[in-house]
Amino acid sequence: QVQLVESGGGLVKPGGSLRLSCAASGFSFSDYYMSWIRQAPGKGLEWVSYISSIAGAKYYADSVKGRFTISRDNAKNSVHLQMNSLRAEDTAVYYCVRYIVEPPAARLDFWGQGTLVTVSS
C-alpha cells in the first residue's frame, strides 16, 4: 500500500535551517510528482512546493520562494525540503503529498502523516 513517511521536523531558532525528508513506498515513485503542503497550528492548509517526476520542474509558494528548496532522489524513493532562513510563521506541520498531474484529473491524492516544524527562540 502507498506510504509516505516524513521526518526531520523539530525545534529550530529563527534564521536557522532544517531539512525535511519523505520516504515513499508502495508505488512507482519516479512516475509521480511530489508536493509539500503545510498547516500552521489550528489553521488551514497552505501549499508550499512541488517537484516534477524527474526534478525538471520545481514550483514554490511566494511565502517560501528563495528560502526553501525541494529536491528528490528517485533511486532512494525520497523527496526533501531544505528550509533556510526560517521564520516564526513557518511553524507548521509539513505534509508530504503525492501529486498526480495527468490532465484533466490533476490531484493531490495521498498525504503522509506530517512532521512538525517549530520555529522559536
Add this chain to the structure above:
Amino acid sequence: SYELTQPPSVSVSPGQTASITCSGDKLGDTYASWFQQKSGQSPVLVIYQNRERPSGIPERFSGSNSGNTATLTISGTQTMDEADYYCQAWDSSTAGFGGGTKLTVL
C-alpha cells in the same frame, strides 16, 4: 495562487444533506478538489476534477463546480463525516486552498 473562500462552519442533522461552498474568481473554468480532515489526522482526498470520487470514498460524497462556486455535497450525512473540509484548485502551477469549513453533525 487561487484565492478561495469557504464558510467557516456548517451544521447538519444526521441523515440530512450538507452542502459546503467554495468561491473563487472564475473557479468554474478550472477543476476543484475537496479534502476531508478529521481531528488529529492527515487530510484525505474525497473529490477531484469537480465531481470524481477516489476509490473508497462513499457515494454520499458528490461535487459540482460552475461559475464562481464549487460545492461539496454530503447526502445522508453521518456522524463520522464530522470534520474540516478544504477546497483546492490550481492556478498557474501553484495551488490554492480555501480556509476550511468545519462540518458539525448534530
